[in-house]
Amino acid sequence: MKSVLLPLTTHVDLAPISEFTARFSKKHSATITALYVEPDPRTAIPFVGEGLSADIIQSVQEAAEQENDEHEKFCKEQFAEIMKSHSIAKKNGDDILPNSHYRWKTLIGEISDHIGRKARTADVSICMQPSDKHECYKHLFNDLIYRSGRPVLMIPTEGNFEVGTNILIAWNGRAEVARSIANALPILRTAGKVSIVQVGEIDEDRPSLYEAAEYLEDHGLTVSIIEQPQSNAGISDTILATAQDIQADLIVIGAYSHARWHEIILGSITTQIVANTKLPVFMSH
Template sequence: MQFKSVCLALSFGELIPEPEEPSFAAENYAISFCAREQAHLSVFMAAPNLRLPSAGFVPLTHALVDEINAERYAHAEEAQKRITNAAAIAGVTVEFQIVQQSYTETNQCLAAAARTSDIVIVSRPTEGLSLDRDLTEAMLFASGRPVLVIPANWVRGAEFRNIMIGWDGGARAARAVGDAMPFLLRAEKVEIVCVSPDSEKSMRGADLAAHLARHCKSVTVTEIPVQHGNVAKALASHAAMGKMDLMVIGAYAHPKLLQMVLGGVTSGMLSEAELPVLLSY
């Protein structure tokens, strides 16, 4: 399989601007990815409407809400111009859609639009309560597509020489490996990493290694201990030491009220990993 249709999903819905310089890592990665794959880029930008029930009764509040919504849309338009210029330089074809509805409707719209893409690229959510996290969850649980999460400080572009698989033997991890196969086939090195809760060697990755050895150039299996009960930290630390270009893991979730939210390890990976992470659900 080749990646020929790529979805970049961006969120412009924060109430308070980030204090740091804005990161365009996901945008740059998406353009690098599409240039490498000779793929078309579809950019869907969430600029959700802020809606306050009291705004209609208080003129000052109504004006403030209108200003916030206008700023969100303007930020999306600025991103469109920035990406258009970068795509033209890279020779990438690109199309855009800015969605400005309610928060829920906006995420639902973007998730539905992503279903006709081969892969989705998003920015890594920031710490705390973030609409980026809501968008990431919508893409994972509602688009049916694998999702590449790009950290804000990633500058190396789309590279796939050294790939690490976080393997627990589960169905979600197996799906992630299948979705990542186009990357694994070209990688110089594929490392299967299993996190063991104790000192015993289980070699859970042996069967997967035998399977991938029929496809990939170089496959190894590594078992690492959990760090203070934190599986995500153990995986992220190992990836950093190995200077990996990509991590592949299954996305896990648990129900909360009427929606699905990220499970502990998956959520931890989004906080800990300083490299692109491919997640499949």
């Protein structure tokens, strides 16, 4: 985990996610790219109607641009202070610094214009748990999951988290969780405890829970195997309960194995875990 992307916008609560990112990145001596997406001031201009002069349009745009710049400056200064409190220095030019450091980038546009694409050159992106109260978090999460091709580390909106000491992997034999495990290897190698859980039976043509454990053991990891029966509680609730029982601080899952129309109409285990978890979740689609 040497390259961490932290997407930020006007509506992101900067302090908690920046604090988490600083701790996580320092543990892995990673570079943080704080990518601040500033709204295009032209979007502040209402639809041109009768009586709306060019002077009014220009004044509205200039006011919006000034407001955006002031907010970006405030966020940049706040972020720099948080990095400084963790002894994380700013990267200047081509300087090669020995430990974790950060860079700040500002782009103009919408989340969908930039976030997913820019995340393709990061080892992991960090975002907040999406919720009905935070539409921005939903847009960030969805763009990272579906457009980046890279893993996402999602943290709940409430809590102070340290991840990577006691990790639970939710195994179902699908490609998405296999990709998540491979992407999470740098975190798994630093963990004190790694457990892998399977709820109920999986198709015989998929790799078994024990084959997944063997793969991790090939990478020098000691793995605890947990087999849980499928019950009325549901797979997602069983995974979350197991994580709580073993006092895990991070859950690794495969994200959205089915087609998006299937997820929207019927729901999914991923959706339920994302909505209900009180722990950070590392996932790949």
